[in-house]
Every structure is written in structure tokens, then in C-alpha cells.
Amino acid sequence: MTSTTEQTQRGGINVARLLMSFGPLMFLALLIIVFTVLKPSFIDPINIFNIMRQISITGLIALGMTFVILTAGIDLSVGSLLAFCGMVAAVVAKGGTANTLSLSTSGTQGFGWFAALLAAVVVGAIAGGVQGFAITRLKVPPFVVTLGGLTVFRGLTLTISNGGPISGFDASMRWFGTGLIGPVPVPAIIFAAAAILCHIVLRYTRYGRAVYAVGGNAEAARLSGLRVDRILISVYVIVGFFAGLAAFVLSARLNSSEAVAGIGYELTVISAVVIGGTSLFGGIGSVGGTVVGAALIGVLQNGLQFNNVSSYTQSIVIGLILILAVAFDRWLKSRVRR
Amino acid sequence: MTSTTEQTQRGGINVARLLMSFGPLMFLALLIIVFTVLKPSFIDPINIFNIMRQISITGLIALGMTFVILTAGIDLSVGSLLAFCGMVAAVVAKGGTANTLSLSTSGTQGFGWFAALLAAVVVGAIAGGVQGFAITRLKVPPFVVTLGGLTVFRGLTLTISNGGPISGFDASMRWFGTGLIGPVPVPAIIFAAAAILCHIVLRYTRYGRAVYAVGGNAEAARLSGLRVDRILISVYVIVGFFAGLAAFVLSARLNSSEAVAGIGYELTVISAVVIGGTSLFGGIGSVGGTVVGAALIGVLQNGLQFNNVSSYTQSIVIGLILILAVAFDRWLKSRVRR
């Protein structure tokens, strides 16, 4: 019976899906317990909400990245794209590229938060679409296209802002980064809502099925009548959209869009997806796993900082625990299979 | 007939192999011509030797990375491993972790360049082997293991040196970074020799062919009686060895081992390999391609700098040209085959 349950992992009922992310999830629980024992204030609601707010930025991008990696693709440009979209949002919000900070942060002459949000996600989606187009039409591997994108978008961002940040947004925009609904931070709510939406799309729609199929076997997908190129382009649009959304939230949170934002995010984001059990070779994975992966990284970083572990030691511990978490997952799966 | 020749790419005669790296190679030639027309001093031997010296560090690692990627693996830890090996080499060369620059660079109390070199490559190879072991035994994907390695080795490096650089090596060691043989820089010679060796190993030994087989289809390779795990471990040992060698050359060149050395190298190195035509899905690729890929990146950076292109524009141009170079290669291949 175990086996049958185990077999349902790639598309079964919720219990089975939980089992799938079992390894990382158990590891996450373990970490939380250890940190709480070390310092009970770790599970203070304040700190938990801190962690949720912290993982929301890379978490949002990781949701989009899950789609991409499910098709056996990759997107290295997300960090730069985040900076680019953030800068675009800032320009729209402030109505210009002035690097200088206006005296009063409330009175901006820009177009308001909605225009800024729209600009960020539309620019992100278009940028993603262009990359998807290059991947499918020019037949350049995703790794190369998005590596190119990584440097191109960073260059564009620096050009727009001339290297400096654009800062000072009005309160309505800042709410998306710093506001609370009840006790819960807005970014965490945005992330949770987006995660649920992505889960539904991947799990319960024909589009989601198609994404898995393309990643599972692109040739078979083509011969089964799927428009593989369109699906591939769409996943890069999705990750671009989420990079834009994350950029908006980050800018709102920091009250500033920086040209150096998001450097190295690609690795954090991809780690979250991969630790969550999504295969880099496509076709296997889930949104739930990605959320757990992102949470694992967030808890680990926060917990070590919480205990004021030296940054050198932090690096070592984080690296080892990431490997261990995945190793534990594999071991657990191999046990369940027997 | 063209087509048959083309087909031999994965194991045929040399002319065919050249054709294979045709796209990037032609693109490289094109770039050199353009830069020379823009500024004839570009092809001054001095500048050409500069370029060769510049690409030798990442180029050496890219040679090792070619082995790894041929097996459908990846190694993200190379930049950190470079820093780690460099620091180890410095400690051995100086006989301690003193961060300060000794006033006379000649009189060190350490163990000499040979011990330093040996330490660097042995530590690199062992570190690679440990990662390979985690990949094969713990069944953790290479991406995760080496991402863990990326942070672990950086943390170890910082711990050894307490964040600072270790500087000031004796002349015999510095020769490996700054010396000349005739007019040719020593690092370039080391790189060329290593490239030839790797080419021979991959193309003309059973081991090399086994690497291709494992990358082409690991399960089939296992069924054919190859020791897949051993081969997988070996490629991580090789890339670690080369990271150590590159670290030694870099430290010798800069007269200093820095804790922040090699940050972001993983992407440069993987780009060189991928632009050179090696598939991230394994089984297809060549050392020649990697050398051309590394040269392409080096020429591009040097040429743009040479023409005083603004740094932001450089990013944009480099990104676009990398994509174009690979697109051109794909287009050429689709044409040649007809």
C-alpha cells in the first residue's frame, strides 16, 4: 500500500503530495525545532512573520522558476530582471529617473502604485517572452539566452539609473512591502496567494498538464499535439511576470529600487526549486516543494543570524545543511520505495 | 557528403571536429576582424598575449568543467574552490596565514612554489572528489551539492584567512603568473598544454569515451558495463584539480590570494563551455569548443574595453553577442546538414 501511495507522487491526491515534499518538510520542521530550542524567541510571531516576509521576494520568483524548470529549462536572468523591473517601477512611480531623493517622500509626481506595479509585471513578462522567443526560435539553449539576459538586463538597469538607486515612494506603494493585514505582512500574503494560484494552475489545469508533459518528453509532447514552443515561451513569460511582481514588492519594502538589487538571486531561487524536489531535467516537481524549499533556506539564514553565528561559519553550515536536506529526502524516498 | 562529414562530429576525424566548432570559431574570427578594424593596435602581439593570459584562469577551469558537463553534471563551486585552493597555496607558500605583505617579496619562510602548487591541486582534487562522492553515493543532484560547495568553500576560505588576502610570494612562484617563455606568457602556455592534454584524453582514451557515454545515457552506460559512479566522481576530481591549478596561477599573477577571488566564475566558466557547443544535457561537446568559447568571451571583453565602451553598454553588448554567437552556430549547423 505504501508503494501505491508513493506512486501517486507525480500527480495524486494531497496526502501523497505532502509525502513527496516529505523530506524537505521534515527537515524544515527539524530546523525549526532546533532553532527554537537554541533560542525560544525564534518562534515568536514577529520572527516568523519576518521570515515569511524575507522569503516572499525570492519565493515569488521561485514560483515562476518552478514552471521553467519543469520544462527542463532554466532562467539565470531573474536577479537582473528583478533589478530592471524594479527600476522601471521606480521610474513610473516617481515619474522620472532622478536619482536624487526628493525631500518629502510622500509627494511624488509619478503615476501611482498601480501604474508602477503594472509596468513592473508587464516589462518582466515581455522580457521573459523575448527570452523565450530566442530559446524557441533561435534554438539557443535557455542557459545561454538567460545568461545573456543576466548581463543585458543589468546593463540596462545601470543605464537607466546611472548606477544609483531611485528612492522614496508614497505610502500607498510602500504598503505592498511594509503593510500588514491583521498581523500578517502583505508580502507574505502576496506570496501565499501566488503560491496557491500556481499550485492550482500546475495541478488542475490543462496548461499545467502540458507544462509537465513538455518537460517530461518534449518530442512525445509534440507528437501528442501540444504546441511545445508556445508552452516554452509561456513559462518564461510567467517567470518574468513574477520577477516583476517580486521587484515591485522589494522596491516597496526597501523604499528604493537599486541597480544592484537581486545579484545572485538566480542561485537562491533555483536552489529553492531544486531543494523542493523539482528535477532540473524537467517533468517532476511541485509548487508545494518549492515553497518548502524557499522556507528551508529562509529559516536557515534567519536562524543562524538569530543566533549571531559568524558569517564565515554561516556559509559553511548553510552549504552543508542544503546538501544534507536533499540527501535526507533521497534517503527517505529510497526507504519508502522498498 | 557534407552531411555525412557533419555526422562524424561526435567521434570523427579532425576536419569534422573543426566544422563542429565552426560557428563559434567563425564568430571569434569575425570579432577579431571587427575589433582590429576599429583599432588596429588590437592585434598587437602584446594585446593578444594579454588576452591569452586573461583567459587562461577561467579557461583552465573550463577545461575541467567540460568533463563535468559532458557527463550532464555541473559544478557551481569552482569560483569558491579557486579561492580556497589559492588560500591554501598561499599558506603553504608563505608558511603561515599572515595577512600582511612582507616588505621584501623574496624572502618568504614558506615551502616554495612546488609545495604550494601541489597543495593547491591536491586540495582541489580532494574537494572535487568529496563532492563527486556526495553526488554518487548520497544521490544528491550535482547542482545542489556544488551549490552547497560554493558556500562551504567560501566560508572555509574566509575562515582560513580571516577575511583578508595573503600576499607577497617569491619570484619563483610569481613566474607562473607573470613569466614569459620567449614572448609567450607562462599562464597561456600552461593553458594551452592543459587543453591539448584534455583533448587527447577525451578523444583518444577509453576513459574519455566513457565520459561521453555516461553523459549520453547513464543508464545505458551502466548496462554496457561502465563503472558510472567512478567516472562521475573522477570528473569532479578533474575539475577540482583544474580549479587548484588555476588558483595557483592566479595567485602567482596577482601576487596575492584573496578571499573574494573567483566570485561569479562559475557562470563565466560554464558559459565558455556551453558557447563552445557542449550540451548541458551531456554527451556532446569538445575541448576545442571550450577553448574557442573561452577565447570568444576574452576577446569580447578586451575588445570592448579597448574601444572604451562604457561599462554599462559593455554588459549589454556582451550579453547580446553571446546569444548571437550561439544562435549563429545553430543556424550554421542547420544549414550545413542540408
Add this chain to the structure above:
Amino acid sequence: MPAEATAPSPSPALLAVEGVTKRFAGVTALSDVSLEVRPGEILGLLGENGAGKSTLLKILSGVMPPSSGRIVFDGVEFNPHNPQDAKRLGIVTIYQELSLIPTLTVAENIFIGRAPLGPLGLVSWRKMEEDSRAIIARVGLDLDPTTPVSALSVAEQQLVEIARALSLKSRLIIMDEPTSALTETEVQKLMSIMGRLRKDGVAIMFVTHRLEEASAICDRMTVLRDGRLAGHLDRDGGPIKLPKIIEKMVGRAASELYARPTLRDVAGDVRLSVRGLRTVRDPQAPHAIVLEGVDLDLKAGEILGVAGLVGSGRTELARAIFGADRIAAGTITLDGKTIAPETPADAIALGIGLVPEDRKHQAIFAALGILTNFSIAALGRYSNAAGFMTERREREALASYRKTLSIRMASPEQPIEGLSGGNQQKVILARWLARDPKVLIVDEPTRGVDVGAKAEVHQILVQLAARGIAIMMISSELPEVLAVSDRIVTMRRGRITGEMPGIEATEEKLMELMALDQTQEATQ
């Protein structure tokens, strides 16, 4: 020694399997199986899809360990930990799922791990290519050995695997459905090679679902049913009779499972018409056959059999109609309207379906569940206007096909890679049945399907045709073509070389047309 083994051993067993059991998660694939193989004999291993044949062979090859039981090879207990251990003892295996390395050339695949070395101990590419040319010639393959395997058709790959196995020093050769993609000619060649090996004292274990083949060549047979030993059969003077085999396999008296359905008088309109179809050379497979002007009509409600030797271009024809390959010239009309499908999606939208020949690479999503594999071509049918899957209907449909096709599976979520080959094929068939196409092209529809299921598949094809669907069936198995076709065309080198009503066709007549060369063709 199991009691069933009746015949006295003429020589001591080379390999003895004693009470081997293999359990997978939830499934017991083998339970207490014993058998033995002697030097210089060909042992047939038979059984329905999922009976456990491949599992047993994989255990013998060191791919996986048994859960319990003992294996004795050459008088010594044998516990292989990996394929290399088996290889070292001279056990050579041809696996059911092709196990060549697609990115490497034919020559390299043949010499994998043992490339000939020249002076300095370096690989001698020239010698490797020359030797491999000779090796593949033995099985009748005439290919440039520097071709990458990814460019070969399934049949060619199968021949390369056979050639490789035969070139290894061996005492026991294990062949898991080596002939499933081959036509008569190649099979004959293989049989004669097997005969020669037998004379040299090599033992062979041979798995096939083509019982005639088994009957013709095997000295003895061991039959498995549901993972258990169903019994042993011995050649008693003459070849072992088919009904006897079938009875042992399915456990009941053998009715004539391979019944030729009564041929219907097909009077339907022409549904699909092809004129002057030419294809462009596929850059990935430069030596591949291109169509040289094919004319063909396919009527509603008929089953058109397409026969031809390996490389005759049947698959190319199917792919061209289906929009999977580019067309250079020619017209295709469907129900009187000219169509030009540029992608399979176009063709499918027009009502054309294709069951491809290369199941592993072109049909299944190995890691995905059976449910997803089943419904992928008919997502529109099992989703609502908002794009959400209507999973209940999807499951019900799968459940009904599971019954009609008797698909053996644990659950709809089970990854399809866990199914036996024959059961995978049935899921793929179900995928297309669920779309209810106007034209269904099936390329080797029963490759690897057991005799009972094969009859079921034939029955299904006949029923579909009766509903007015036009079916084009490509098969390398002439008895199959003869059994179900209303009309048969033969192909050679990208051309149609002949046509006849199914009722008039015989193997001899078809073979003659299939082998027809260009000059004869001109005079026809």
C-alpha cells in the same frame, strides 16, 4: 532442480535459477521461479506482458538483485552486483528497452568500454570504424558506422544492439525481444546466427511475443505466468506447437487467438488521399529514406496495412501525413479538402492520430503518471471551458480503457515507466482512442505486446474501422498485416511498390512486392 524439468539433461546446466523471487514496491514481479539453461541450447522464455520475463533477465544480467533465491552459473553461485560482473563471466544481454547511447556513433556504441587501441595506447578510430562496419554487416546492416545512433530508426538500433552483443565473447546470450521491430528478412538472418552460436556451444535465452519465431528456433521453453513458473516445454522431435505455448501462457485452453477477422466489404468514401508526396532529407538522419512520390488512398472504415522492409519509408510516410516531418512536394486531402498540417498539433486538430513506433522516445512520458500519459492528446476533452481538468471524467475514461484493453497497472498515478512494455503500448493506444480520430495511423501497434493483448488490439482496430475510422497500420510482422488488413500496400525505398486486397494477400506475394527493386517496379 524443479520437478517440471522433464527431459534428462544432455549436459550439465550452464545457468541454474533456483527459487528466485523479486518484489517491487507493492508488486511481486517474480515468485519462486526456477529454470536452467544448458550450453548449446536456445531456451525460449515466454509469457504475457508483465509476466516477469524482463525482470528475470535483468536479475541475471546484474541490473538488479533478486529479493530471494539463488543463481548458479557454471557450477558456482553467482551474485552479480552490476552488469559488469555478469559481463565478465560471459553473460551478454540485449535489453528490451534499447540501451544504446544516442549521442555516440554506431561504432562507439559497439565498442563501448573496449575501444581498440593503437600505438601509444590511444584509441584507434580507424580500426574501430572498420571493425564495426564488419560487425554490423553480420546482421545485414549497411550503415556508415560514424552515424550517431540518435539518427537511427528503432529497427536499426535493434540491429546495432544485436550486432554488439554478438561481437562480445559470450557463453550465455540473453535476448529480450530482440526482434520486436524487425521484419522477416532480418529475423531470418538473426535466426541463422543463433543457430551458428548454438553449434559453438553458446547458450541463448530468447524472449519474444512472436510465437512462430519462438517455435521455430527454441529447443526448450520456459513459460511464466503472473510471475510464477507456468511450466517448461520441450521440443519433441518437431517444433513446439503454438496452441501448447498459448495454453501454458494464459492458463486456459488455446482458442485460436490469432483469428483473422472476417474481412468486411469496405465501401466507404475516400477519407485520406495522398498524391505525389515527397519529403525533404532530415538533417538529423542524412541516410534516411525520403519519400519519392507516394500516392495513396485511405477509405473510411478500412484498415490499410502497410508492409515493407526496414527502411522502406513507412514511418516516414506516417510522419509526413501527421505533420511531424517537413514535406517537399505533394498534396494531402482529408474528406475532399486539401490539408497541409505543419505540425502534429495541426494534424491532430484535423482528426489524424499517430501511434509512433519508438515508444520510449516518441510516445511515453516516462516519469509521469499513467493518467497524464493517457489524456495528454485529448486534454480538451477532459477539461472545461476555463481550462481546468475534469479529472473525474478523465479517470473514468481511463478506467474503461483499462478494462477493454486489459491494462495491468497499480493505479492511475503510477509512473508509466513502471509498466511492462506491452502495457505501456496499450496506454498509448488508449491515448489515441480517447481522441476518437477520423484517421488513425498506427506504426508497429503491437510491438512488444503479448499474444492475447495483440488479438485484443486487432479486435479494437477492427471495431474502430467498423465505426468509420480510417486506419493505416504499419507493421513489420506480416502475419499481423495479413490478419487485420482490408487492403495492403507494400513499400520499398520511399515508394509504393504494390497493392492488393487483404483477402488475396499471402506472405509470399507481399515479400515479393516488398523486395521489388526499382527496375522491376518500372516495368510493373
Add this chain to the structure above:
Amino acid sequence: QDKLTILGSVPSLGFPFFVHMLNQIKAEAQAQGVNLTESDGQNSAPKQTADIEAALVQKVDAIVISPLDVNALAPAIEQAVQAGIPVVTIDRRVDGVEGILAHVGADNVKGGEAEAQAMVAAFPNGAKIFHLQGQPGAGPAIDRNKGVHNVLDPLKDKYQIVFEQTANFARAEALSVTEAGLAANGKPDAIICANDDMALGAVEACAARNFTDVKIYGFDALPEALVAVRDGKLAGTVEQFPGEQSRTAVQIAVAYAKDKTEPKEKLVLLTPIVIGKDNLDKAERLGETK
């Protein structure tokens, strides 16, 4: 052709501090009527070395450089000196290379000391302190950290650093790290940051918890930080006069390249100061804030 060309090289144009530096170099070069070849070290010693090598091939007339790392760039600078090209270093001083024309700089260690001293002055009776460090291993991070500890370590009894973490010079990271610090240790009296970006991140974290009376110190005196100082969000930021450094360096380099005018001083050291609300007018970039 008679127009001189100089190379202006900075560690990384990803940081506003160095963008300002290069802009000032550019402006002064224009004022002096010389061509400028720009170089962005992209946070990589080999890259900055390569830029110098390329400039040597092009035979620039002088080099003005802020080295990413004083040890790792020493060989390249030595090479330039040996090729007879005048080199003026800005901000970070390269020891052990003979023949550098001049150095114009404000020591990062001194800056760190100034920052800590400002904090000590604000809390004469002792304080509970958070310390946000820069990117591990990077030159300025090491030096600034050293300066802070030079001052605070002897005063350990009164001034406790209860939370000391790196935030990699980045604002977003500083925000998260400070949040964690606040949750773990409660409100501190002061937060010392190794650059302004991190200080501004810390400001956001404190603001979210309504800890508006925490004294936060930044480094670099960027315009955004100056506004924050004026608004009372930052207690202070360290001014190293990068613009003045840059312009002086270009003047020295061009004077020598034109007619071998030796600089009056080989070592121009500007003393870093902490800009607070009361001495905002001393800030170099006050004009850039509206």
C-alpha cells in the same frame, strides 16, 4: 593626437559610491582637456588588471585608479610604473610598489574609527550595539571593520556588540539581517553599518518595529543618506570626500603627464569625518539632494 589620454579605473560601477568617483574623474578630465578611458573593475581583481593591461597596450599617458584590492592590483600597477606611465591611486593605498606618482585618499580604517567614535560620543555611558559588516573578504569591509573594532574593543565593558553580521553591503540583506537581530536581541541603542545602503536597510527594519530612536550610522555620505541624516533617520554617515580625491588625483596625474610636474605632496590624505545633522554642509554631495 596631441590630446592626452588617461585611464580612470574604479572597482565597481555597480555601487553608487564609485559611480560618483568615476563621474568626478570624468568631469575633471574634461576640465583639464584630456581624453578619458573608463574602466570598471566589476568587483574582480583580474578584470581590473586586464583593463590596466589593455590601457598599457594603448599607451595611455597616465592612470588614475582606485584599486579594488591593494595587494592583488599591485602587480598591474607595478607593470604600469615600469612602463613609465604615471600612476595616481585614489582611496586605497598600494604599499610595496616603488614609483607610484602619488596617492590621494582617506583611509577606510580611519573612517571606521571615526564612525565608532561618533557613536561613542552619542552614548557616553555605554551602549548596546548592532554591527552590520560589508562583504566578507572585500578590502573596504575589512578596513572599516577594523576601524570600528579599534575603537570599540578597548571599551568592551561599556559598549557591547550584541549582534554582528554581514549584510554584503546590500540594502535588502541589511533589512532582513536587522529584522532578525531585532527579533533576537530586542532594541539596540545604535547600529553601525559599513555603508549607507546597509544603514538605509537598517532604518527600514527599525521603522517597521517603531524603533525610531535607534541611532544608525552609515558610511560613504551618499545623497540618499544625507537626506536621511537631515530627516533624523540616520545619526550620521562617514564622508571620505571621494569627489575631491578624484579631482585632485586627476589634476596631479595630468600635470605630470603634460610636463613632468612633480606633485607637491606624494601623499594627500583627507581626514574622513562623520556627517551629522549639525555639519551637513560639509558633505560633498549635499548639492545632489533637493
